[in-house]
Amino acid sequence: MLTRRCFLKWSALLGSSAFVLPPLEALCDPDAPPGAAPPFPLSSQDPAVHIIRTGCPSHNCGGRCLLRLTVREGKIIRVETDDRPSDTLADPQLRACIRGRAYRKRQDHPDRLRFPLKRTGARGEGKFERITWDAALSLMAGELRRVKEAYGNPSLYIPYGTGSYSQTNGRQTAQRLLNLFGGSLGSYNNYSWACQAAATATVFGTNVTGNQRQDWVKAKFILMWGWNPSEMRDGTNTEFFLRRARDNGARIVCIDPRMTLSAAALADEWVPIRPGTDTAMMSAMAWVMMKENLVDAAFIKTHCTGFDETLMPEGAAGAESYTDYILGRRDGIPKSPDWAEPITGIPGGTIARLAREYATLKPGVLYQGYGMQRRAYGEQVVRAGCVLAAITGNVGLPGSWAGGLALQAPDGGPAWTVFPIGPNPVKTSIPAFLWTEAVIRGKEMGPEEGVRGADRLDHNIKLIYAVASNILANQHADLNRTAEILRDPRRVEFIAVQDNFLTPSARFADLVLPACTQFETWGVSDGWKYGEEIFLHPPVVEPLSETKSDFRICAEIAERLGFGPAYTEGRDERGWVEWSLDRFRESRFPNLPKLDEFKKSNAGAHVKPVFSPAVALADFRRDPDKHPLPTPSGKIEIFSPALAALGKPETIPAVPKYIQEWESPFGPEAKTYPLQAFGHHTLSRVHSTMENIDWLEEAFPQRLFINPIDAEARSLRNADSVRVFNARGETILPCRVTPLIRPGVVAIPQGAWWTPDENGTDRAGSINVLTSSRWTPMAFGNAQHTIMVEVKKA
Numbered sequence: 001m002l003t004r005r006c007f008l009k010w011s012a013l014l015g016s017s018a019f020v021l022p023p024l025e026a027l028c029d030p031d032a033p034p035g036a037a038p039p040f041p042l043s044s045q046d047p048a049v050h051i052i053r054t055g056c057p058s059h060n061c062g063g064r065c066l067l068r069l070t071v072r073e074g075k076i077i078r079v080e081t082d083d084r085p086s087d088t089l090a091d092p093q094l095r096a097c098i099r100g101r102a103y104r105k106r107q108d109h110p111d112r113l114r115f116p117l118k119r120t121g122a123r124g125e126g127k128f129e130r131i132t133w134d135a136a137l138s139l140m141a142g143e144l145r146r147v148k149e150a151y152g153n154p155s156l157y158i159p160y161g162t163g164s165y166s167q168t169n170g171r172q173t174a175q176r177l178l179n180l181f182g183g184s185l186g187s188y189n190n191y192s193w194a195c196q197a198a199a200t201a202t203v204f205g206t207n208v209t210g211n212q213r214q215d216w217v218k219a220k221f222i223l224m225w226g227w228n229p230s231e232m233r234d235g236t237n238t239e240f241f242l243r244r245a246r247d248n249g250a251r252i253v254c255i256d257p258r259m260t261l262s263a264a265a266l267a268d269e270w271v272p273i274r275p276g277t278d279t280a281m282m283s284a285m286a287w288v289m290m291k292e293n294l295v296d297a298a299f300i301k302t303h304c305t306g307f308d309e310t311l312m313p314e315g316a317a318g319a320e321s322y323t324d325y326i327l328g329r330r331d332g333i334p335k336s337p338d339w340a341e342p343i344t345g346i347p348g349g350t351i352a353r354l355a356r357e358y359a360t361l362k363p364g365v366l367y368q369g370y371g372m373q374r375r376a377y378g379e380q381v382v383r384a385g386c387v388l389a390a391i392t393g394n395v396g397l398p399g400s401w402a403g404g405l406a407l408q409a410p411d412g413g414p415a416w417t418v419f420p421i422g423p424n425p426v427k428t429s430i431p432a433f434l435w436t437e438a439v440i441r442g443k444e445m446g447p448e449e450g451v452r453g454a455d456r457l458d459h460n461i462k463l464i465y466a467v468a469s470n471i472l473a474n475q476h477a478d479l480n481r482t483a484e485i486l487r488d489p490r491r492v493e494f495i496a497v498q499d500n501f502l503t504p505s506a507r508f509a510d511l512v513l514p515a516c517t518q519f520e521t522w523g524v525s526d527g528w529k530y531g532e533e534i535f536l537h538p539p540v541v542e543p544l545s546e547t548k549s550d551f552r553i554c555a556e557i558a559e560r561l562g563f564g565p566a567y568t569e570g571r572d573e574r575g576w577v578e579w580s581l582d583r584f585r586e587s588r589f590p591n592l593p594k595l596d597e598f599k600k601s602n603a604g605a606h607v608k609p610v611f612s613p614a615v616a617l618a619d620f621r622r623d624p625d626k627h628p629l630p631t632p633s634g635k636i637e638i639f640s641p642a643l644a645a646l647g648k649p650e651t652i653p654a655v656p657k658y659i660q661e662w663e664s665p666f667g668p669e670a671k672t673y674p675l676q677a678f679g680h681h682t683l684s685r686v687h688s689t690m691e692n693i694d695w696l697e698e699a700f701p702q703r704l705f706i707n708p709i710d711a712e713a714r715s716l717r718n719a720d721s722v723r724v725f726n727a728r729g730e731t732i733l734p735c736r737v738t739p740l741i742r743p744g745v746v747a748i749p750q751g752a753w754w755t756p757d758e759n760g761t762d763r764a765g766s767i768n769v770l771t772s773s774r775w776t777p778m779a780f781g782n783a784q785h786t787i788m789v790e791v792k793k794a
Helices: 004-011 024-028 133-151 172-180 194-204 213-218 238-247 261-266 278-291 297-303 322-327 337-344 348-360 378-391 432-444 471-475 479-487 550-561 564-568 573-587 595-601 618-622 694-699 708-713
Strands: 049-055 066-072 075-081 117-119 128-130 186-188 221-225 251-255 269-271 364-368 429-431 463-467 494-499 511-514 523-528 530-537 605-607 675-678 704-706 721-725 730-737 745-747 787-793
Touching: 049 523, 117 133, 133 463, 133 494, 133 511, 133 550, 172 463, 172 550, 172 564, 186 432, 194 378, 213 238, 221 238, 221 261, 221 348, 238 251, 238 261, 251 261, 251 348, 278 322, 278 337, 278 348, 278 378, 297 378, 337 348, 364 378, 429 432, 432 479, 463 471, 471 479, 523 573, 530 573, 530 595, 550 564, 550 573, 573 595, 704 708, 704 721, 708 730
Parallel strands: 186 429, 221 251, 221 364, 251 269, 463 494, 494 511, 675 745, 704 730
Antiparallel strands: 049 066, 049 530, 066 075, 117 128, 117 511, 523 530, 530 605, 675 787, 704 745, 721 730, 721 787
């Protein structure tokens, strides 16, 4: 059994560029030396043993890594990682984290689905009977036809899900199916970075605002603002590049409510900010820069609009500029560090010092994590960070970073999915987070709630087909409300879930279809947001029992619906991988080998080294007239005319502003629920995937993190079982009393599988029984980190 002691022994070595982890099984002995052999014999001369290099199953962890699998007699017996002798900046190892190295525990898990299931009890009870594939496929095809005939294609819906991106496994296979069937209600944005994507574009007109990461070594100052790559990855080997930057002299500061593994391992300083107040701190930093003449006035004058009254865009004369807001000329409140200190909980002197450092230690990187924009008014913090980069001139230069979503220059980086879903004949779409609203009152929804392509939806959602997704009853907000919606068959008349396990979402399904894992079929994937690599996923072992790939399941449904040949185009999974490799070769990887050559090489990954890292917006920086941005003005829009035109200055201001959240320690709700809570990523799982892996659960147990000050006020001791509750729900889990989280804040790792008892109280530490289904005002994104709770001993 892998113990916490074993894991911690080796985790300190994870950041070493030269260290290659021993086999995970060797870690079971806490006294074993590095490189120790596993506790079972293994001979490389054994003809039954095969070494296969492949991509780590792409579950949206934030990375794409290389695995080295040892397979004997059709079973994976060892998982290692990239063993290429490379620690160069241009092509570092694609090293897997503890989750990837523990993957055989998921692959061989006894609870994996093996055959189709049909519901026999009430939705959510988890009562099913085994049925044949023929019965399952006929039921699925029949329900699709019935609901289409009764309500039309816009009543069909495929929810957001990120369980797989290997082309032949994943929700894209279902999207192709329904598009060929006449379409379904579409969705846009996602649960990860809805505000980041929408808000970045209002400043720069593009989301391609990030340099290739090899460029970070040229930075002199790096602000990791709400960013935790050591636990959520955010690009394979991101930690490697940050360590190289630090080795090269960069000063790194981490701003986060808790001391994350990233803060501990990568940063020179940890600044424990109060959640939801980041825009206030950014505004105070801008005040210091203005007052001390630390802004890049020349860059602002030639490349920006809206900074002050002399640079307002056409038609906005007399409107409030950014300088007006920061200096308090309209509201009488200068956004100084003294103003920000009681809001953020950060001493004013610290705010002023960080402002000076970022403005003078140039070039600098302000990297914005995604958690702080999954909050009420999450658009504001994104825009505020972009503006700080702009007014300091940290745009378009080596070692700088324009900020926001920061897709990789020069072309936006990895594609994730090239499998062709085809055009959706239904042109109406909703924000991904608002699917529950479309179930209960879809026909009432219009553009004011993010509906695109129509003034109103034609029908409520009546059929849900969830593939590689645990959104329905785990990752969505306000789970008690969501469960009540799903339980009623008069609302959603049919629910099908296609997955590897009977997840909390699958327990609400009328039909459960068992998908094989990515080790059991052909697949191919590219990097995650950053990177220049392609991973081949050949079949490593046979599919378990009656499981099939998502592609094969959809192909067989298509056959029953009468368009099987149009769906497959004569290709099986291997054929679509070959087709996908051709698409990657045509776009970004001209030297990518053909499939047979790729497989024969057993390299697992094709890497394009980066010797001259691309710098985002470099052409614009060099000549803004010749290379304007795709904004209305062609410049960086600190003041957004498009946002001003919405006429909602209190919630969607034209310049970035701090707005107190709708659940806040400064609001009346704090009298009853005085603690802020949020759900962070954890190394024990990828969102909710790998929740049931005992190795990972033991290394990173599910628990509430609480500061000693708050624990003492509640007579709590370390490891006590606690109730965490608000008006929406309650969860019970152990607590971890630690000074590594700021007072007034508690944290629960997100993704735990919702497990309600007979009274409806969750017993697994599922943060989403506490979260709100209220969405952000401009991007219509999720605000699931804006939560107020109380904690008491259970």
